[in-house]
Structures are given as structure tokens and as C-alpha cells.
Amino acid sequence: MNKEKRVSRRDAIGLGLSAFAAAQLPARAQDAASGGPKIWLDMDQAALDDAYNQRIYAPNIDRVLAQHRYMNAQASVQLEAPERIAYGEAQIEGLDLYRTNGSNAPTLVFFHGGTWRNNTSDQYAYIAEPYVRNGANVIVPDFAAVHEIEGGLEVLVDQVRRSVAWAFEHAADFGGDPSRIHVLGHSSGGHLAGAVLTTDWSGDYGLPNHVVCGGVCVSGMFDLEPVRLSWRNSYLHLDDASVQALSPQRHLDHLYAPAVLVYGSSETPEFQRQSRDFAAAARAAGKQVEVVMADSFNHFEIQSTAANPYGPVGRAAFTQMGLSAG
Structure with missing residues (x-):
């Protein structure tokens, strides 16, 4: 599919989206071209740093x-408590499993965001519900905080891949x-989902290449070079080799x-461009990809x-x- 879908806020609200989410439109940050030496595309260092700081573009974040x-507290009451299961040996390598009724059901593995440093699985019951x-x-796996471990982002990518391998091997x-x-x-977490989607399952994990049958990556980062050039590298410590190894956009031969x-x-x-460029590169590689841009x-x-199913x-x-929303 080569056409980008455009979903308006009005359409989403009309289909049942919480009125809260529409309460305040974000303000724009500074113009990308702010006058200093260009670091990435038309951005100087300050503009690039702002482009990887979502809070600047979200005045209603709090x-x-x-x-x-609030949504999580409500969902935690509605759902049965998840099973806590280890997918690896490290203390953090556990996942929350929310079971549905019936058998042979599809399984969604959700990777949370938080700059690869923050948040835990118990904050996302509202996504599961x-x-x-x-x-x-x-399944909502936990994984390490990148700034607290040796090995950096490569460890997190391996952890989420192993959590998906666990789901595949234990689904029955x-x-x-x-x-x-x-x-x-x-x-x-959108980056991590992209990394899972571009895994060499047979070569690296001894599993069939079609471990995952589909994925939705929301506001992710798929080429880490501009991330390396931004303020985020103060804790990510990316270099040329890790950018190459951990950028989903550079491993589209494994997008199955x-x-x-x-x-x-x-x-x-940058969060807008990353999704568009990943999709364009995937399409050029003959992969099946769709882009949805949600207005405002x-x-x-x-x-x-x-x-929200709608x-x-x-x-x-x-x-x-x-799935059909009931």
C-alpha cells in the first residue's frame, strides 16, 4: 500500500476516542532552522535536540x-491480575501475561516507551484491557533501563526479542x-517493536523467521543516526557500529x-519523519507497510x-x- 492514511482528530473522537485526549492541542516548538551549524538535515544542535524531546511539542503532557x-487504575480493577512469568534469568526479565477467554487466540506483545530508561509493565493494564x-x-514485558546496565541498547533489544520468543514457544x-x-x-517501544519485526529469527534465535505475524509501531525511531547526534546519546552511548546493528531501517531484509x-x-x-522514512524504505524493499498519520x-x-479500538x-x-470491538 503506497498511500498514507490520514485520520482526523474529529473522526477519532466521533468513533469513541476519549474527550480528554482532545482537550488541548500542542504548541509548536522552535523552527527547525534556527541558525547554528547544521547537524542533521536542516537542524542545528538545539533544533535537533528539541526534535528528540517530545515534551517540547506536548504542553499538555502532565x-x-x-x-x-487513571485509565490504568480502572483497567486494573476490570482485569484479572496478570500472571508474572520470567522470560530470562535477570531479575528484570519478567513479563505480565493477561489471558483472554478461549484457546488459539492471537497474542499482542506490547513494548512501552520511556526513552529506554523509564516505566514498567504494571503501568500498562489499560493498554491490555x-x-x-x-x-x-x-503480554507486557519488562526490560532493563539502558542507563543502568552494561551493554547498552543492544541488551534491551535482545531482551524484547527473547520475550517474543518466549511467547512463540509457550503460546499453546x-x-x-x-x-x-x-x-x-x-x-x-516503537523502536523496540521495529527491532523485533526486523529480527533474524532463524540465524540468531534458531526459530522460524515468521515468529511475528504483524506489528504496529507508534511514533518510533527506526534509524538511530540522528538519535546518536542528539542529546539522547549522553545516556545511549551509541557509535557507528551500534547504530548499524540496532536501527530497524537498516535490516529490512529481515522484515517478514x-x-x-x-x-x-x-x-x-523527527518523530514524524522517522515513520515516513521507515515506510518509504520498506516499500522500496518490497515489504508490506502502511502509514497512518493522525491529525493533531x-x-x-x-x-x-x-x-481504544476506534x-x-x-x-x-x-x-x-x-479483532472486532464488542
């Missing part, structure tokens, strides 16, 4: 995150269909499943829609997984 906490209610198992044990494993990730790229029109210019959603508002993210995931 309200949106408060709403996420609509999928569980409508016939899918949901928890009522899942191993041929229907999907991934969803937001922000830095269809992908949907979702971003908001009120996000930073900022980086944090777009995450809210993952919990919002831009939820609709993409439900459609890909073959």
Missing part, C-alpha cells in the same frame, strides 16, 4: 499522563496461537511481517489511542489482528 494513570476483552492475550500453554503473535510499541506505522501530526518533526495528536495523546492506533492493531 494532563495526558495523569489520564493514563480492550484486547483481552475482545479475544486476544496480551496460555491459550495462544503461535502463528498469530503481533507486536505493538510506542516511542522508544506486515507493519503499520502510526504517528501524530503534532509530534516533533501529539506524542503522548497518540499513545492513549492504543487503548482510535488511530487501536483501530490499526485490531484490524491487523482480526
